[in-house]
Amino acid sequence: MNDTEIDPPAAPPTNGREDRPFRWSLGRAMAVVGVAALIGLLGWGLVQAQRGPVEKGMAPDFTLTSFDGRTLSLSDLRGQVVIVNFWASWCPPCREEAAYLEQTWRKYQDRGVVFIGVDYVDAEKEALAYIDEFDITYFNGPDTGTRISTDYNIQGVPETFFIDKTGVLRGVKIGPLAPPELDNKIDGLLAEPYPGP
Amino acid sequence: MIADIGFFSLVIAFIMAVYGTAASVVGGWRSRRATIESARNASLLVFPLLTLSVVALVYALYTLDFSLAYVADVSSPVMSGFVRVTALWGGQAGSVLFWAWLMAGFVAVVLVRNGERDRELMPYVNAIAMLTTAFFVGVVVFITNPFARLWYVPGAQDLTVALLPPPGAMPYIPPDGGGLNPLLRHFGMIGHPPTTYLGFTGFVIPFAYAMAALITGKCRDDGWIRTTRRWTLVAWVFLSIGLVLGGRWAYDVLGWGGFWGWDPVENAMLMPWLAGTAFLHSVMMTEKRGMLKRWNIVLIILTYSLSLFGTFITRTGVISSVHAFGKSALGPAFLAFIALTFIGSLVLLFARWETLVSEHQLESFFSREAAFVLQNMLFLAIAVAVFWGTVFPLMTELITNTKITVGPPYFKKVTTPLFFTLVLLMGLAPLSAWRKGAVDRLGKAAGLPFLASLGITAGWGYLHRMHPASFAALWVVSFVLLRIDSEFWKGLRIRMVNRQENLPVALGKLVRHNHRRYGGYIIHLGVVMIALGFIGDAFFKQETQRTLAVGETLTLGEYTLRFDDLQMYAGSDGREVVEASAALFREGEYVRQLTPRRDYFVTQKQPVTVPGVYSTPGKDVYVLLVGWEDIGTNGSTFKMYLNPLINWVWAGGFTLLAGVLVSAWPSSSRRETTYVLKPGPRPAYSEHSGG
Numbered sequence: 001m002n003d004t005e006i007d008p009p010a011a012p013p014t015n016g017r018e019d020r021p022f023r024w025s026l027g028r029a030m031a032v033v034g035v036a037a038l039i040g041l042l043g044w045g046l047v048q049a050q051r052g053p054v055e056k057g058m059a060p061d062f063t064l065t066s067f068d069g070r071t072l073s074l075s076d077l078r079g080q081v082v083i084v085n086f087w088a089s090w091c092p093p094c095r096e097e098a099a100y101l102e103q104t105w106r107k108y109q110d111r112g113v114v115f116i117g118v119d120y121v122d123a124e125k126e127a128l129a130y131i132d133e134f135d136i137t138y139f140n141g142p143d144t145g146t147r148i149s150t151d152y153n154i155q156g157v158p159e160t161f162f163i164d165k166t167g168v169l170r171g172v173k174i175g176p177l178a179p180p181e182l183d184n185k186i187d188g189l190l191a192e193p194y195p196g197p
Numbered sequence: 198m199i200a201d202i203g204f205f206s207l208v209i210a211f212i213m214a215v216y217g218t219a220a221s222v223v224g225g226w227r228s229r230r231a232t233i234e235s236a237r238n239a240s241l242l243v244f245p246l247l248t249l250s251v252v253a254l255v256y257a258l259y260t261l262d263f264s265l266a267y268v269a270d271v272s273s274p275v276m277s278g279f280v281r282v283t284a285l286w287g288g289q290a291g292s293v294l295f296w297a298w299l300m301a302g303f304v305a306v307v308l309v310r311n312g313e314r315d316r317e318l319m320p321y322v323n324a325i326a327m328l329t330t331a332f333f334v335g336v337v338v339f340i341t342n343p344f345a346r347l348w349y350v351p352g353a354q355d356l357t358v359a360l361l362p363p364p365g366a367m368p369y370i371p372p373d374g375g376g377l378n379p380l381l382r383h384f385g386m387i388g389h390p391p392t393t394y395l396g397f398t399g400f401v402i403p404f405a406y407a408m409a410a411l412i413t414g415k416c417r418d419d420g421w422i423r424t425t426r427r428w429t430l431v432a433w434v435f436l437s438i439g440l441v442l443g444g445r446w447a448y449d450v451l452g453w454g455g456f457w458g459w460d461p462v463e464n465a466m467l468m469p470w471l472a473g474t475a476f477l478h479s480v481m482m483t484e485k486r487g488m489l490k491r492w493n494i495v496l497i498i499l500t501y502s503l504s505l506f507g508t509f510i511t512r513t514g515v516i517s518s519v520h521a522f523g524k525s526a527l528g529p530a531f532l533a534f535i536a537l538t539f540i541g542s543l544v545l546l547f548a549r550w551e552t553l554v555s556e557h558q559l560e561s562f563f564s565r566e567a568a569f570v571l572q573n574m575l576f577l578a579i580a581v582a583v584f585w586g587t588v589f590p591l592m593t594e595l596i597t598n599t600k601i602t603v604g605p606p607y608f609k610k611v612t613t614p615l616f617f618t619l620v621l622l623m624g625l626a627p628l629s630a631w632r633k634g635a636v637d638r639l640g641k642a643a644g645l646p647f648l649a650s651l652g653i654t655a656g657w658g659y660l661h662r663m664h665p666a667s668f669a670a671l672w673v674v675s676f677v678l679l680r681i682d683s684e685f686w687k688g689l690r691i692r693m694v695n696r697q698e699n700l701p702v703a704l705g706k707l708v709r710h711n712h713r714r715y716g717g718y719i720i721h722l723g724v725v726m727i728a729l730g731f732i733g734d735a736f737f738k739q740e741t742q743r744t745l746a747v748g749e750t751l752t753l754g755e756y757t758l759r760f761d762d763l764q765m766y767a768g769s770d771g772r773e774v775v776e777a778s779a780a781l782f783r784e785g786e787y788v789r790q791l792t793p794r795r796d797y798f799v800t801q802k803q804p805v806t807v808p809g810v811y812s813t814p815g816k817d818v819y820v821l822l823v824g825w826e827d828i829g830t831n832g833s834t835f836k837m838y839l840n841p842l843i844n845w846v847w848a849g850g851f852t853l854l855a856g857v858l859v860s861a862w863p864s865s866s867r868r869e870t871t872y873v874l875k876p877g878p879r880p881a882y883s884e885h886s887g888g
Contacts, residue, residue, distance in 0.1 A: 028547055031543060032543065035539045035540060035543055036540075038539075038588075039532070039535065039536045039539065039540075041588065041591055041592065041595065042506075042509065042510075042515060042532060042535070043532055044591075044595060045515035045591045046513055046515055046528045046529065046532055048515075048594070088602075088604070090604040090605055090606065091604075092451070092455060092458050093451065096451070096806065096823070099742065099823040099824045099834050099836075100823065100824050103824045103834070120602075121602045121604070133742070134742070178795065178797070178804030178806070179775075179795070179797075179804065179824065179825075180797075181804070
């Protein structure tokens, strides 16, 4: 008995189907295409993800129309500290920070600070209910066509961008804000001198 | 020094894993026993070597060896010893090492236990499992190495992280570490990653068996599928525990009053769980009737692929998620590995497609086979819906350059009816028999539970007139609950009458002698309990928010909260704590003091909201402190939730675990099992059931 060799496997019971050569069918082709497409999609997503949110340089300009019909452009706000908060009514962590955001807005609103709420992928009814629920009084509008969030390449909601008096991005917070984070950030930016446009 | 040992044993483990993979393939291909043995020995070495690495890293974390970049990142002197140890999986590099270690552990157990059985399959099982292990060890060695050090290059702005010193660099040892993300310092988060990882890595074993069966052409025999079933059950139960612990963690730490948010990271875990659950059921069809062979292999491949897919999207940030996982360099390597796995398994499956024919056809639409097929389709439909919702933002961004996130409303709408159909099926399917339709039996055995559940629903409906949508959901849950109870009762009565046993003895013996069947029922019971928790969350959750001055009150339902005091103090682990004290009243009667608080971790600049919770079996009162005035105590904002039935989710989780333990328990007596499964007609039984 040769000990180095394994016994050949016993032939499985056949019904004549085993020896059929491989053939392409519509189902198989679809499975292959589907898998290939998924891998391609993931690869593309990976490239996108590696870019990360915009963190430095001039903050991308945008014009936002609020839920009550007013419009506002970022470029008109030079000389003021701007807080841009991306949120959505369906986002639980946004609820976590909502009260703190509003509280901080009320504290700073007369001191050269502008808060802008950008509502990301939302339904107007739910969004208004949310604004009502948290009694939000700062400027708030829907990101129609996700143009603003694409420019800022946000990673999700909530996400908050801090813009200094000269319109330069000075940081981003991914995830909910909590005391005293926002206060500290605003205090720092407010203390900086504004050389004029 | 110890870190060097850890690093070198890691490198040797990588070499062993690569060798083990290659030698297994060669040995299996050429049928050379010596080569196969050598591959097996090398593969068995991987686990102890990685253990050494893990021990070295844990030691470094515990003793705060800040010369390692990873330790400086996640450990810190203010953390307790226990938390420092858990920092092993608190960051990217450590968690991938931990992952590879667990996987190597599973492979080692398989190689030791099944070395002699499945002789022809084993070389390929070894090869596939080792290839996967080698990939993860390779990632740890080359891409995200926890033993890398910090270096200071004169003139450079930032520190360099590298294994070997860059030219002219000096080692840099920071005075203090960053410390573990505060959100992760919670018992749910301490248990959640290891159990989840055990679940994810455990699926590699069934996958390796399926691949080996396809490669060798042994997929027509079903011996391997029995081994696979047990391993899938092991992985599945860990994944289930991971899901429940993750939910509990979200509930306790994330501070939004819920436990499941349909976030991509949660979906990433749910999808393999769904596919794995489908497989655990369909595998019974193969065992009992030799049917659904192709389907089973497809399900194993799907389960494993989905767990890889889930790991990929959570680790690389491809799909934006509210969970903050760091971006990392392992994306491209991971993508290549996923592509290899998906395409490789698909090619093998096609090559053996014709071999995998069923031995029987479906004979009746009311047979147990049909119930299993339906159940499988439902599970897969949910998985597809979840998958679609998860990748949807990515697809819309590719096509329209606009990210459209579907959010929880989509998931709830699509999956709720499917889940409830599944729960209903859970109550009905055990009534059906193999092969034949049994509509008449259905009526007889389900009649009483049906009527009783209608009664319960009517009573419920009277009490909760304003929530009509909950009636149907509650009917399903109560009906299935009663149906499962009646299955137990049926078996109990036979024993109590025929053998004169009292209730506890009969129950013990019944379950012991049919552990797979009654273990299954207990698992189902756990699922129904979890469903009840979801009903509470979906229909009866209440919330409110208000800013209170000291002495003011906030009322929600029958509960009233009175703000008494606000304190700020320095807590342990380097945190500043703001804690409110509020008295809780139920219909005017004092219940207890609640202390919701906000911990601010100074080093990490991260706050953690800790709710004040009053928990009863019926509902939780969940109070959050969301804001306060800097000075004084006249303005603190509270959020208050009433979360009815939520504790059923956790209780259901425990029940499920108990059910798995029962059903996976090694059989004691085979003879009695057969006997009780097929009770003959007995006069005593018919007499009693007639009366």
